[in-house]
Every structure is written in C-alpha cells, then in structure tokens.
Amino acid sequence: MLIDRLPDKALADYGRLFCLQPELIRASNDFDIFKEKKGGRIRIPGFTVKRYSLKKGETLDSVASLLPFETETIKLLNARSRISNERCILLPCRATAPVLIGRTKYCSNILERDLEALTEVYPFVKTSVIGRSVLGKPIWELKIGNGHRKVHFNASFHANEWITSGILMELVNMYLLALCDNRTILGEEAISIFESTELSIVPMVNPDGVDLVLHGPPPGMWELATAINGGKTDFSGWKANIRGVDLNNQFPANWEIEKERKEPKSPAPRDFTGTSPLSEPEAIAMANLSVNSRFDMVVAFHTQGQEFYWGYGGKEPAVSSYIAEEFSRLSGYRAVHTIDSHAGFKDWFIQENGRPGFTIELGKGINPLPLSQFNKVYRDVLGIFLFALGKSF
Template identity: 40%
Template sequence: MPYVVQPGDTLLRIARTFNVNTEALLAANPGLHAARPLFPGLLLSVPAQTAFIYRVQSGDALLGIAGKFGLSLQALLQANRHQDLKKLLPGLLLTIPCPDSGRIVDGRAEYGQRELAADAEALLKAYPFLQVERIGASVMGKPIIAVRLGDGPAKVHVNAGMHANEWITTPLLMTFLEDAAKAASFGQKLCGVDMRSLLQQVTLWAVPLVNPDGAELVQEGLRPDHPHAQELLRWNRGSDRFQRWKANIRGVDLNDQFPAFWEEEQARRDADGPGPRDYPGPHPLSEPEAVALAEFTAEQQFDLAVALHTQGQEIYWNYRGYEPVDAERIARRLARESGYKPVKLTGSDAGYKDWFILQYRKPGYTVEVGYGLNPLPIEAFPDLNDEVRPLLVAALEAAASLVL
C-alpha cells in the first residue's frame, strides 16, 4: 500500500504504525537507507504483513505455540483452518497471525512528544483515575507534562528523558504507568504487589519527557528549516549526525542545571559553551525545562525521587553526605529488584538527584538503565522494561514505608 511520509516520521515509526518490520520496509523501497532521515512528502510502498510462518519443532503443542506468540488457541486454529492439526508433525508450516498487543504504549520505535501526548490522552480515557498536567514548556514551546497515579499520602516523583539520547527512558516510564494503572484498575498484582492497595498509600507523579526538543533532534535529525539549525550545526562541530546529542536545543545539559554546587560542576566540566553534552549553562536554572522540574518539585514536596537515565546498570543514591539515613538501604533494595549495582558517587554536582537531596534531605536516586552505548537500541526495550518495572514498584513501596 502507498504511504506519504509525514513530518516526524522515521522508518521505525512507520513500521510500528503498520505492524511490519523495517527490513520489509527497506526491501519494498530500495532507494531508502536506514541511516538517512526521511523527508516529508516521500511516497513509500508499505508491504502487507499480517502474518508470518512458523515451522513446527519436535515436542511442540498447539497450546504452547499459541502461548509463545501471544495468541489465543482459537486465533491460531482460525489462521490454519485449511490444515489438519490433529497430529502436529515436526516440519509442518503454520501461519502465525500478528497479534494485537492490546497495549496503549508501544516501545518498538522512537518515542517523543507526539507519541507521549497521544498515549497520555489514551491512558486518561482508559483509566480516568489518572491525572495529566502541563507543568511547563521546552525552549521550543513543547509542553512538559506530568502524570499522576495513586492518591496516597507518600509522594514519589520519577522523571525520564532528561538527556536527549536517553529518550528510551520515556516509553519505559510510560509503560510502567500503563501497567500499574491496569493492575490497579483490575485488582491485579504487578511484580507480586497489590497495586490497588499500594496506590492507596502512594501518589506517583511522573514526568516522562523532560527534554522533548532534544529527543526530537536525536530521533529525527536536523531539518534545514529548524529555527536553531545554524547554531546546532556549529555546536555539533559541523556534523549533521545528532544521535549522540545529550543537551537541550540550546546546547545545555539539563542534568547540570540544578543549584547544587553548580559552580563546582561548571569548573569541573570546563565547557567553553553550548554543545552536545556537559555545558551546564550560563547559570543554574537558565533553561525552562529545568525550571519546570524544579518548580514542580517545590510545589509537590515529594518524599522520594527517581531520575531515569541510561546507561550502566547502576543506582546513585548519595550526595555529599546530605542523603538521609534510609537512602543506602533503599538503594540496595532497588538494586536487588533490578539486578543493578548501588554506587556511592563522588565528583558530580548540579544534577536533579543532587539538588533534590541537598534541598529536601530526602532519598533521591539516579538510575542508569541498561548497558551499552547511548542511545540504547530499541531492540533492548523488553529487557530494559523487565529491569525497570520491579525497581519502580520497589521505589513506591519504599516511599510508603517512609511515611507510615
């Protein structure tokens, strides 16, 4: 089928929309290249891919095959009604229909402001007990939203997507919100925990995408008509490759923006101006994204905060001795649940976690999700989700125990 490329489209986004894989999309459009951005107005051919083929293995059973691919037995039988499946012989070719996941949040492709806005609206319709608020705007005017789940006295904050090339933390946090809301709505457990009961003890305020402008730049590349095109090219040393960009659209590292020994961080970084990373800005809270997060934190007075970053599979829990006595104990619990390593960090200032601990003397954590080179590959999403989900459940439980 034909498809006209829209602004913001990428190969992965188109593949996700039509439930095809990128290899099939590239094969159907020989002129495309996976490493090059798509231009709006380009006419693509999208291959139909509503099913694939599975060769029966020795020991297979129909119910096991259905479970392996997330299908009901009826759906598998319907797709192979032309075959006699009373005897399932090794080597038999079965048609496996592509299942509808039934999920709202889909982490199979780039995830930015467009996906976040649509998913937040859909989650609100599905789970009306959620609350969505706009807490500020980015340099380019994109809304920074917060999502509330639960109504308990213990208040937890989790933020994600602060560094542009760490945008995968945004769908991870949104996926957790969907899973937790669903479990609470249906009276189910998540990671063995009764979420309905837990969310009567805890209020979670999540800010899934702190840096929407930077995430867009990393995911979609630099358009010629971008209002900051010339500056961004200069700050990126003339390169039009922005996959490694961490900063906001003004070349400021948002996690070096908070008033926690900012001057020492500035001296340590020794950055001569805006760039892809490590420039803390002209002064603390010079950037609207950091201001929005700081003001929201001051307004809500959270009992515990978690900042999701990538990568390293580590949990940073201290700050210059200002952390409360429970901080390390909670960090070790989060580590047990995720398989990550709790680390007592030195030589780092001006981060959100640093400021939260310094300002409020409450437990604050930077979680470095996954392992590898940023941006982490989207293929790692299921594994990362398995690591993050129990960690966040444990963080909610820890906060509940603090206010009992």
C-alpha cells in the same frame, strides 16, 4: 468508557457491575456526581467500547447473557442509543493489554498520542503541563493516586536517552492494568498503593532534545543546531537541550564546581552547564515541580551503565541505603553511593530535602541504546519501579 448514571445506583453498585474498585470510579469522575439526585453520565476506567451488529434472532439481552457482565451493564452502556436498522449495539471491552507501545523511537509526538490514549481508558490519570521547553513544547506530568505519600519518576533529561521515556510509560501502563484488574504488587493490593501513594511521572523532561536526536533540527534551527554540533549533521550523540545546555548540570547543588571544571564552556551537544543554574526552562519546570510537590522520593531514569547513584554529600537519609540494597537486589544493578559529580537533579533534591533520591543508569552500551535492549531493560527496572511505588519508608 461513558455510561448513563442512574440516580438509584451508588458508587459501590458501579464497582460491582464492572468488577472495579469504587475508588477508581470515584477518581475518574467529578467528586460530587454521585451525590446528585439527577442522572448524567459517568466514566468507567479500564474499558473501551466496540460496536456490535446483532445477528438475526439476536437481541441485546441474548448477547449480554453470553458476556462476562451483568445484563444491566450492557443496558447502561446502550441506554442513550437506539438500535438502528443495522441493529448495532455497544459492548464494553475490558482493557487487558497496554494501550501504548513504548518500544519505539519515543519522540514528543508519540508521548502526546500515548497520553491521550491513557487518559481515555484510565480517566483517573491526571495530566498537566508543568512548563514548556525552549521551543514551547509542553513538559507533561502525570499523577496517579491520591495518597499522602508522594513518589516521583522522570525520564529523558538527556536527549539521546529517549529510550527511558518509552520504558517509563510502559511501566505506568502496567500499573494501570494492575489497578483495574485488582492485582497485587509485591504482595500489596494495587488499590492500597493507589490510596496511599500519589505517583508523579514526568516522562520527557527534554522534548526538544529528544526530537532533535530522533528527527533532526526543526525548521529554522538547522544552522544553530549544526553549529553547536561542530558542523556535524549526525545528532545521535546530543544530550543537551536545543540550546546546547546539559539539563542535568543545571541545578544549584555545587553548580559552580561543575561550571569551573566542565568542558566545554559554551553551548555544546553535552556537558555545558549553562551560564547560571536554572537558566533553562526545562530545568526551571523540574525545580518548581519539586518545590511545590514536596516529593518523598525521586527516581531519575538515565542510560547507561546498569548501575545507580543514591547519595550526595552525606545529606541523604539513612533509609536510602536500605532502598539502594533493595533496588540492587531487584534489578541486578550496581549500587554506587557517591560519585564526583554535582548539579544534577537528584543531587539538588537530596541537598534541599534530605530525602531519598536516585539516578538509575538503565542498560549498558553506547547511547542511544538500541531498541533491541528494551525488553531486558524493562525487566531489569520493573522491580525498582514497583518497590519505589509500593513500599513506605
């Protein structure tokens, strides 16, 4: 929501008027705007605007007196508008429900729509494109918070695990609501987490693959995709990127072992490691992001199994065991120290950084999991998300 800024108002004044933590307003605007002596417009997070037609006898002041805002707040919103013959004014509406719905067939177009909605209502959410897929689709990262501690979540490395993207985005929206409503998270004020932690989210690592599973091959790709798929036109079991490379077998953590023992040896709907580590643009984007961001912890959402993996080659730190116990307690998922697998994103992150990394297998059944499981899976992993977000290790 945009309002006029008055030179005599400080950041704290706007926080009081809108019952928001001033740091959220600061993070939603250019840093120097509150130092300028002239006016201008500022963004207020956590609000939308609606038009209201004044009834006979009503005035802006009389309507404002009935709302849970100071009259000055309504006047700031309407400072630039002139009440027309229809006598319309603008009223602020606090966001009290999610602005997105993750419980849907969550493709790349829906993700882009939701990113636009989130950044409109919560302008302190910063988005950037960290790379592009084989077909040139953006791979988006969201950043929330400005602390020194860096926590990363990602989803949809595998195409037919697209439900993880919708779940992760709904978890993000829940956090944003908590921030603007001054709530606590596991006993800690949400704003304290915002000030101490930078949350990084890549909600869809494999947009080409997700769209293939949900919508079929794009124009010009039908022949190649069906050939990789063994002539079948049902792509629901496809895990790989559009070139038939499994993106979670792409990282230089004993990649050679996986290459030798994995079948098939050529592009396929699943399990093909590629011809070399980091051969695919999606994997390169995730590797570059990790190297440049120096995350303190990473969590990758996959499906299925109601379990998670937290070790790799004995290179994980001792604190990973404690985090795994808490993740298991909060979710009911089984904690698995190690499995006979290599070349995954979590594996490589632990190997290179010696910091906690987790692969969470959401839900249980056959991929792709049905949307009927969405609510249960969301409840199961909510504690994992909040614990990773709010606890320092």
